[in-house]
Amino acid sequence: MTQKRSRADAQTRMMRLDQIAAQLKGEDPCTVDDLARTHGVSRRTIARDLEIMRAQGMPIEAERGRGGGVRMDVNWGVGRLNLSYAESVDLLISLAVAEQMNSPLFLAQMGSIRRQLIASFSKEKRRAVQGIKKRILIAEHASLPVQTSMGQPKPRVVQTLHQAFLNQKLVEIDYVREDGAKSKRTIAPQYLLLCSPVWYVLAWDHLRDAPRTFRCDRIQRATEGFEKFSLQDAKVFEPALDHYNVL
Amino acid sequence: MTQKRSRADAQTRMMRLDQIAAQLKGEDPCTVDDLARTHGVSRRTIARDLEIMRAQGMPIEAERGRGGGVRMDVNWGVGRLNLSYAESVDLLISLAVAEQMNSPLFLAQMGSIRRQLIASFSKEKRRAVQGIKKRILIAEHASLPVQTSMGQPKPRVVQTLHQAFLNQKLVEIDYVREDGAKSKRTIAPQYLLLCSPVWYVLAWDHLRDAPRTFRCDRIQRATEGFEKFSLQDAKVFEPALDHYNVL
DNA sequence: AGTAATGCGCCGTTTTATGTCCTATTTGTT
DNA sequence: AACAAATAGGACATAAAACGGCGCATTACT
Structure with missing residues (x-):
């Protein structure tokens, strides 16, 4: 036929x-x-x-x-995700944050998700992610109530900072101190610290050549530079890290 | 050759x-x-x-x-996930929780993840997820500090409750009231309410034929039943829902 | 017993994935 | 300018897969 x-x-x-x-x-x-x-x-x-x-x-x-x-099985393979690198890191952090506040009802499956996510990385990426995780700190839940923030940080600033942190690139920022004094700085964002609603950047200030801490919502403008920074300077912060949970 | x-x-x-x-x-x-x-x-x-x-x-x-x-492109396709239904729902909730505490530094990408996740559902599943999202409530962040919980709820209980909630199945539970009185109940878990660290179940008590609220960490044992419940009885709770954010 | 479904083995046919040549093009090095 | 190292892709023959069709065993419902 x-x-x-x-x-x-x-x-x-x-x-x-x-x-x-x-x-x-x-x-x-x-x-x-x-x-x-x-x-x-x-x-x-x-x-x-x-x-x-x-x-x-x-x-x-x-x-x-x-x-x-x-x-x-209807409950299999719903949810196919194809995440970019930045999205993956975001997701890992988001999971960690959600786990931090111990509300374990819906977090039974989180471990599985995290494992899948990490398993899907290439060796190099996995190492990179491990490195990044060490550079993100989460304060205890019951921390002192922070003074009211100056409103949300600007999305543009957030995105730039995010990129620079991941890529280990220097950033130029305009910063407003608590007393209102403004200044321009070039910083190497070594660590990020989350105190419940507010993010801090622990960075090496390359103009003053000293470690400094910045509140993200006080950063007015951020421009990613081309120069990569090393994590050598990060050692200065290490003594301070014992108080926080590492991601 | x-x-x-x-x-x-x-x-x-x-x-x-x-x-x-x-x-x-x-x-x-x-x-x-x-x-x-x-x-x-x-x-x-x-x-x-x-x-x-x-x-x-x-x-x-x-x-x-x-x-x-x-x-x-190195930043493409890192992070291939294949989530089960339960995992997907968990993830959505987890994202919502993370977004709730407005720490928007790393949540720039969350919208994209959520969109991808929802887009990957079949029509039916999408409807189902929409329905489930309406049944999960998240209290304002600055809620009254809850009295110290009785320790973590048991993983077994959590899982059973989780399943039953998703599948709209009745659950048999052993519950310990605040005054220590124990009771056996058969409930239809209509809503879940997260008050920062503690989950509550807003349910229809089928033995007493009345709406009741249970703290998850006071549920000693849970067994998923075979009978499905409808969401008709949920109307009783609706007036109370205005105080909370729906997921 | 009859029917509607999957599971699977066999065989002949069709399609395609592959290997082997080949040429063109781009790009950095000498 | 010449060369070398890389991708891009065309042409052709062929072995291997994919396919269709058949038949039979199995399972479960009526």
């Missing part, structure tokens, strides 16, 4: 596997027949596809007999 | 694509030659693989000429 086969695009099987997975995530079980029809291939092929998907670890179950069909 | 080809397992190409992706995530650029050697295929094949990966949207760039090579 003549067997017509139209090649759709490229890698037919891979695409079909994805589509089948998506289809199976729907609530009701499909029959192999349905799948075969919707994809324009034979039952046999679908069967082989399912074999492959099972081999790849997807929890695909089938029920034989009338009323049966192919199902995938 | 004889062309030896050893079939590795199944779907050789898919596996190779994954491996190449992982390899490319490493910092330094590989040459096509390297890739060909490490995978035991020809340069041409690797080239074709790269074509495919590009077609799939991976940001793979190549630099021609001496000293060139194939690179992938």
